Amino acid sequence: MRLALRGWLRRYHSHGRVCVALSGGADSLALTAAAVAEAESVDALIVDHRLQEGSDVVARAAADQALALGVRSARVLTVDVHGNGSLEAAARDARYEALDGSRGDAPVLLGHTLDDQAETVLLGLARGSGGRSIQGMQAFDDPWGRPLLGVRRGVTRAACEDLSITPWEDPHNTDDEFTRVRLRHEALPLLEEILAGGVAEALARTATQLREDGQVLDALAGAVLLRVVVDGEVEVDTLAESAGAIRRRVLRSWLLGSGAKALTDKQLRAVDALIADWRGQGGVAIGGGTPESRLVVVRRRGRLTVGFEDRRRV
Template structure:
């Protein structure tokens, strides 16, 4: 493709991609997850301009009539923009947990299978980050749920987390690219769409603007703090381990913010799934408020089987037991 126009929007997207590449130094090819929407189209154009080699992966969720044509059009645009290769990957969205979650799981699995060992760039913007933080606040499950998406969580890279959605749209207009408008993105039946079209605009109006950027900054600060606490927790977990068990005496004096991270990592390693804050606090009580209470059942196992954390003789153990 010819050199990109040097408009403010295109330059902002390019600079974001350039900075991400400089920070994370991927070797050789990067893969762009291309939907055909404005965010991923702008990202693809910038990646081609900034990275040595770019492949595009287009996931066809097959949820709407004509989705194959939409995917084929996106792949053709990727080649026009200068991608070395563009592949369409059809998926079946059949998992449980709601359409949004099922589509996301199918998409990430397809991208992971097709990336060929290369990092995958995703078109998440500052606006997506703000929506993610609000969703995390609604869950009420602590700092981990409101620190948003990481700039790089291998193999997933997000160069546009400080770029507004309006900027990617302007960049596409400057490039004479008409983005695909997914009807799901305007369907109020999806929680994220209502956040985008109702809640965030109301907050921006009521608080005088700047809310999305403030939420994104908060996510970044919480992520930095969380990384420090996670490092301390890994060190404490290594010190407290005795085989598969934990030695209670080595956890007593640890600050609670670190100790609960230790317990979370230990339980996940033991096979826990979908840990709740209530469960984690109950397991923590086996250390901080020990009164001889019984074990704590947490998510994990299969039908008729539970993972139970219990304390005996100064040790915490996690075992699968039959109901």
């Protein structure tokens, strides 16, 4: 654990204060202990989602454990979880917002392990949204740091045992209503059995390789983007000279910068067909519109443009 923290700090944050997002579970408790041993100063941030009875007691107990481990401070952040999506997504959004608002200028260390990375890759693979969806989590995505992506979950539990720390067992982590829980307890163990082990490590390696390749392609696409976008519109003939992987990255950046939301691979490929498979087809609707108008990409006079179209005309 300490070696993982030491390596992360040396590469991404060699001096100064860090915060640790502490749930009270084994991963974040072991992370807190290692951070206290390796970082200059550590502040623990405990988010109380108030989704379970007695969550305030759990949060306070985690704060007390952090103080006993030697953190400089331990704060409980109470949040309201709401939203139209899944409970998991709403809780995550509320948690990250609270952590970001309380960290000051320090990075926040998260207790995601190699096992979490493997689960994330499998979830991305199931979505089928291309290489970007299975690149997994980054070790540092400012301000979020993940020093334990090379550490197995069993190691964090062993660290807690060695330190005589009793972690909190979140009942949500055994609730099979959550897809990630079923991956953790059913799918991954089955894959490990069928493929004779090493699956989690292989998935994590694949994520790293795809992320490294993706960074190179993104850099190439960034240079092309500067050439093909004129007055907010894409010059079709110029972009058509690029390979598909570069072309779609350019279009993705352009669309997101033009107000697109929750862009899917299907939508992106439909927009790309306006260049690579042009047959005079109509516009492509993408997410990011309003209840009255939808956001549409059209090809006119050799350029792609983004604009709003009255839904009543559809």
